[in-house]
Amino acid sequence: MASQTIESHREGAEIVKGDASCKKKAAEVLGELGLPNGLFPLDDIQEFGYNRAGGFIWLVQKKKKEHTFKKIKQVVSYATEVTAFVEKGKMMKISGVKTRELLLWLSVVEMYIEDPSSGKITFKTGTGLSDSFPVSAFELE
Numbered sequence: 001m002a003s004q005t006i007e008s009h010r011e012g013a014e015i016v017k018g019d020a021s022c023k024k025k026a027a028e029v030l031g032e033l034g035l036p037n038g039l040f041p042l043d044d045i046q047e048f049g050y051n052r053a054g055g056f057i058w059l060v061q062k063k064k065k066e067h068t069f070k071k072i073k074q075v076v077s078y079a080t081e082v083t084a085f086v087e088k089g090k091m092m093k094i095s096g097v098k099t100r101e102l103l104l105w106l107s108v109v110e111m112y113i114e115d116p117s118s119g120k121i122t123f124k125t126g127t128g129l130s131d132s133f134p135v136s137a138f139e140l141e
Helices: 019-032
Strands: 014-017 045-051 056-061 065-069 074-087 090-101 104-112 120-125 130-134
Touching: 014 019, 019 045, 019 056, 090 120
Parallel strands: none
Antiparallel strands: 014 045, 045 056, 056 074, 065 074, 074 090, 090 104, 104 120, 120 130
């Protein structure tokens, strides 16, 4: 069941259903935004939506997933519903994504590429902590 936030952005959105179609569309949209195409390494995606006018994206998957980005040894948890407001090189007000720092799970609320030539992407948590990693760590193999 999609949340109220998603429902309010459905009108005029491009909506794709089915795992293969959703993965393809998500990678395309991330590419358009200048973000790495492997930011959402999810399985069993049921729906992907992109409301260009509102700059809002969402993914709905069958069950929560943890993924380790091997190149940076970072564990990330994705809820069944992931949402964000997007613009070129940036995702803000992200919900449904957490990263593990030591023994704590911290919500990732923003990610951005300030200078594409740097090859770095920065992630901010709800606590104000931020960390930068190579963009290449988030590219699909």
